[in-house]
Amino acid sequence: MAASSRAQVLRLYRALLRESQRFSGYNYRTYAIRRIRDAFRENKSIKDSEKIEELVNKAKENLEIIHRQVTIGQMYATQKLVIENPGNT
Amino acid sequence: MLNKLYQPKFCELSPFPGFQTLAAFHHTANAPTRRVPQPRNAPQPRASRSPTRRGAVPPAAVPQSTADPRPAAPEAREGTEQRSRGHAHGEAHHEAHLHSVEAAGLRLPVRAHGHGHLQRSAQPAFLSRQQVADLIGADPREIIFTSGATESNNMAIKGVARFYKSRKKHIITTQTEHKCVLDSCRSLEAEGFQITYLPVQKNGLIDLKELEAAFQPDTSLVSVMAVNNEIGVKQPIRDIGEICRARQVFFHTDAAQAVGKIPLDVNDLKIDLMSISGHKIYGPKGVGAIYVRRRPRVRLEPLQSGGGQERGLRSGTVPTPLAVGLGAACEVAQEEMEVGGSGANWPFFPFPSACTSASLEPSYVLRAIGADEDLAHSSIRFGIGRFTTEEEIDYTVQKCIQHVKRLREMSPLWEMVQDGIDLKSIKWSQH
Numbered sequence: 001m002a003a004s005s006r007a008q009v010l011r012l013y014r015a016l017l018r019e020s021q022r023f024s025g026y027n028y029r030t031y032a033i034r035r036i037r038d039a040f041r042e043n044k045s046i047k048d049s050e051k052i053e054e055l056v057n058k059a060k061e062n063l064e065i066i067h068r069q070v071t072i073g074q075m076y077a078t079q080k081l082v083i084e085n086p087g088n089t
Numbered sequence: 090m091l092n093k094l095y096q097p098k099f100c101e102l103s104p105f106p107g108f109q110t111l112a113a114f115h116h117t118a119n120a121p122t123r124r125v126p127q128p129r130n131a132p133q134p135r136a137s138r139s140p141t142r143r144g145a146v147p148p149a150a151v152p153q154s155t156a157d158p159r160p161a162a163p164e165a166r167e168g169t170e171q172r173s174r175g176h177a178h179g180e181a182h183h184e185a186h187l188h189s190v191e192a193a194g195l196r197l198p199v200r201a202h203g204h205g206h207l208q209r210s211a212q213p214a215f216l217s218r219q220q221v222a223d224l225i226g227a228d229p230r231e232i233i234f235t236s237g238a239t240e241s242n243n244m245a246i247k248g249v250a251r252f253y254k255s256r257k258k259h260i261i262t263t264q265t266e267h268k269c270v271l272d273s274c275r276s277l278e279a280e281g282f283q284i285t286y287l288p289v290q291k292n293g294l295i296d297l298k299e300l301e302a303a304f305q306p307d308t309s310l311v312s313v314m315a316v317n318n319e320i321g322v323k324q325p326i327r328d329i330g331e332i333c334r335a336r337q338v339f340f341h342t343d344a345a346q347a348v349g350k351i352p353l354d355v356n357d358l359k360i361d362l363m364s365i366s367g368h369k370i371y372g373p374k375g376v377g378a379i380y381v382r383r384r385p386r387v388r389l390e391p392l393q394s395g396g397g398q399e400r401g402l403r404s405g406t407v408p409t410p411l412a413v414g415l416g417a418a419c420e421v422a423q424e425e426m427e428v429g430g431s432g433a434n435w436p437f438f439p440f441p442s443a444c445t446s447a448s449l450e451p452s453y454v455l456r457a458i459g460a461d462e463d464l465a466h467s468s469i470r471f472g473i474g475r476f477t478t479e480e481e482i483d484y485t486v487q488k489c490i491q492h493v494k495r496l497r498e499m500s501p502l503w504e505m506v507q508d509g510i511d512l513k514s515i516k517w518s519q520h
Contacts, residue, residue: 052133065108
């Protein structure tokens with residue numbers, strides 16, 4: 001399995017970010033995006049293939065978690081926060 | 090005004106659950122009933138056992154009533170899920186438990202068969218116990234699930250005090266503890282115990298010399314919270330642990346605000362009892378845990394009697410979905426701590442009465458650190474956590490400044506302050 005290719009990692013990264021954008025909750029959305037960026041940046045120079053595979057699997061699991069929670073969140077969406085409306089003083 | 094700034098749920102002084110623990114939690118609630126394929130060599134259902142518990146831990150000393158009409162439940166084993174009445178009901182629950190376990194990202198060699206027996210080590214609550222224990226450096230057998238830190242605090246304080254009451258009747262705590270600790274102490278006073286409430290200095294920390302001086306030959310417990318929920322100070326837990334261990338007095342800490350944010354190792358810090366809150370670490374509400382040391386053994390009289398679950402210290406069916414959520418939250422908190430702190434700067438501008446709202450009384454914590462009445466009355470607390478964004482902070486600060494300016498413009502008192510008058514010197518005329 002060409003498991004841990006660079007392309008796959010990038011695909012996962014984009015998929016995670018794309019899915020996180022769909023969170024209807026402001027705080028979950030911002031946290032997920034921030035955390036994904038930080039985690040990928042932090043691990044970008046890891047060379048050990050076993051470790052890479054472990055991280056890739058964790059990323060896949062998290063992608064599924066985010067997907068489920070995005071879906072549930074959209075079922076129970078609440079109004080936008082005041083901070084999400086631009087030009088509010 | 091505050092309600093417009095935030096949606097109601099963000100006004101809650103406790104954070105809402107992280108979506109990772111929601112994942113674990115939701116699955117349990119919504120799992121469809123699904124037949125788990127039976128493995129060929131499924132273990133035979135266990136023969137009904139005698140009420141003695143498996144494992145090395147004897148039950149807590151609970152006086153047995155000689156006239157107990159009900160037979161001791163054979164399911165009352167350490168760590169066993171309490172089965173509900175009907176088998177089908179139980180089975181659906183077990184499927185749901187499997188889902189919640191899967192959702193929490195745990196991989197287990199689960200062997201479930203018709204009777205819904207799960208191998209003990211594969212039960213979700215067992216894994217969750219491990220996760221909680223790992224976060225604080227404890228053994229999983231030392232973790233007891235409760236309904237929250239309030240119950241854990243009650244258990245620790247009342248339980249230890251009552252167990253040792255024949256020889257020891259003194260407890261030391263501080264004036265800035267959470268209400269549940271102070272109230273538990275107050276109720277013990279009514280039972281004939283003597284409590285010392287240590288004052289705090291202006292910085293909110295206790296004076297270690299005063300603590301040492303407060304010890305008596307009949308002191309059974311010292312209870313000091315690790316991080317204060319109102320003013321955010323970290324007590325010198327390590328020093329307190331040393332002092333207590335040297336005098337062979339049990340040390341309990343309410344670590345609700347500290348767990349998952351600062352490293353807490355119960356052996357390193359010589360902690361004997363620790364209260365943990367689920368929702369404070371972004372887990373579900375309605376669950377918590379208490380760490381009860383086994384070596385040297387801390388004995389406590391259980392608050393809740395029943396089937397003997399949780400080593401006999403806290404009877405009652407363990408709420409599996411909540412326990413799984415707590416475990417998942419602990420695991421995430423551990424990762425976040427390693428990465429660099431989940432919202433490292435938590436508090437805090439103190440709020441008038443955090444957990445005791447509906448009264449106009451100023452916070453007793455603020456009073457304890459010597460804040461003036463008017464300052465205590467007019468304080469607002471903003472909690473910052475894992476999900477807080479810089480944008481939100483900037484916005485809040487800006488709004489605060491804007492409205493304070495507006496109010497000051499209307500205020501005759503502010504005019505006087507600007508003219509150099511000391512407000513405390515004013516003699517208010519009687520009406």
